[in-house]
Amino acid sequence: MSKLYCDNDKYGYQCDFPISEAYNSAVKDLVRRSYEKFGGKWQDFVFKNEFDFVKKENMLEIESNLLDFGYKFEPSAMSSSRERPNAYKASDLYDEDFSFEHEEAPTSRVDKNGLELCGVGDNVVSHDSNFRGTALYVRTIDKVLECLEGVAERTIAIVDDSGGTLTAPVLQYFSGVLCAGGTARSHLAILTREYNIPCLMNVKLKGIKDGDQLELEVTAQSKTAEDYDAGRDVTANVWRLHSD
């Protein structure tokens, strides 16, 4: 079997993540076999004859081989699992009773002021006062479409991703945002700053359900670039409110 240039790498061996390595190895194996079959010089193979050997159908085959083992991909975009439910893991995006249950979320019992700590996040902008509102998970395109019909005052949207596209048509109607990903420099954070909406990014939450009354500690220090670079833990609290 032909050896590839990268087969002689003194310092690098394989990728860290198994799925990266599985795919990369499979492509390398295909190139190895193709080059062997070609039989000429590399300079006559690459960018020229390789296209007769390294083709789209070969890539489909690589994917099929993995899926045949029963592997299912972790989805990011909704279209991925919608179009290929057999290739992607089922998501809990439509679970009506959903709540984030992050292991790292700090919690405490209800204090004398009726506040129960339910998590923390990175504050995007320090505001003059904390913000109180009602929790609403916004995790799907369908939920955004619902929100287009109207959003109650003082709604705190709880979202998965740090991007700015899922909530694009409705972000301005939210009064607060909790995002389970990203940093204070992510797109969603940039947008909430532009809209002056209190926002915590990278939240770790436990037990918060739709309709819960929350208080966000947005008076907390915002998390700066230096904090991220230094790995400093600068967090703002998320409390659930108990009236009695």
Add this chain to the structure above:
Amino acid sequence: MKDIKIDYAQLLETNNLIQQNADETYWLCATRTVQESKIFPVSAYILFSYLNCFYRFPELLKKIEAVMPAEDVGDRARIQGLKIVAWTIPCFYLLGREALINWGVIKPTDAIEDVIYVMDFWKRFQLSWHRNNGNITNKQAGHRAQILPEYTLQVMHADAFECKSGDSLHAAAQAFMAAVAQYGFLVSCESRLTIHNHGPYKISDNREMIVRDFRELAQYDFPWLDTVGKEIPFNNLSVALILEDCHISLLDDWGSFESEPEMRAEHIVGVGLYTSDNLTEGRVPVAMDSRESLENMFNELTEKLKVATNDLWKEMAGWTRDQQLDAGALVYFGCAKELAHIAGVYEMEDWMMIDNRAERFRPLLNDEYGNLFLGELVGFISCPSQQMNKYTMMQHTDQPARALSYIPYSVLKDEPFTRTVGAIKGGVTSLSAKEDLYRTSEGTFPLKEYNALSKNFTPKVCSDEFRFLCADWIKYHHYTPKANALFSIEQELSRNLKGKGASLTRDEIEGLRKK
């Protein structure tokens, strides 16, 4: 176009340019995190775009240079504003190369003439774009982007309307910037390529100005703006924003900024609005004749952008994954397409297609592999090709790694190499066909007409008479009729500076504003 020599001096320079980008790639990616979206398979499309850049940039950049050298394109770009190209041109291209090296599809010794050429194009473009500050990147300038010349800054400074938190102009400007940023992220399929900030520019002891360019908002190159973009009256808009008691402490090569203290609405004390493209004489004021007209314009634009955002979101949310993948990849790949417009050689088939050589890898790009492999390439720097001997300490992390592979010097002796990926031989797209209409400052045209206009237009400041009249020349010749003529180009449409000549200082302009 510069002749490419493969010699020792050239490789030393090329590898230095690669390393500069390698260090900054890590820093930018690690501090920004991956942007995930429920609508777009972001990491997958980013990888796809890298491949497209690797296979297409060499030929397309040469096509531009057949008409206009990179450094001249840089002059035009500096005048009109541009999307982020500082980091995108070299890094998208080199990361495509890196992915293919890790797949064994190419070797570091392959397509080396292309690598040298792309990096050289980038170098000359960047040096020109940064002509007024003498650096090659914002990083080299200490994460600062002082791009504009004095004559442009003076007009922006003089004509900006004062505002303060709570007044109607301030509210209108804020609402506009939120709406256009939101729309921009959507237009660019979750990337920040629509938004490009530069500065800061010192206004007074406690005031700085940044210029926020919002690019490609109307019907133009992207097929998905053929409908919603028709309603947006300007393709490009720039906001000149004066901040008080807020220092822009960092402005990186992605055009993002940070400040001390963190910028809040109350720091905004002055605002102006401009449009520009490759057919304008610099920045053209938009509704800058009065405070009221500017406020009305902001409000009008905000409403249009909100409607466009809703309509575009509904369209994109209904796309197939392949359409989302293609659109995102083409936004990234298209980071350099404005350079083709400047030269008047833009072709839809060049810039809005996935190259057949990249297309064959589409089936690999599922969401999970996309996220993880991209993470390894730009975040963890953990791909085999990126590992170096254990004495190595990478900038920022001290890892024994290097984000981007060099061209091995051994090609100068006896190691075989290949020169180029070769010619473009077609591409595909799953997006709807592009309507042949492009919005410009001169009207909306079919591409053929637009290219002809572009080819025949030279902004006055880029004419033979003025192009080399730089800041150092102005310093000693500001009193001359020639300097006045140079300044009058930008002052022509200024509310406060028309005919004021070249000798005014910044403090005199601040004094004029106070009157």
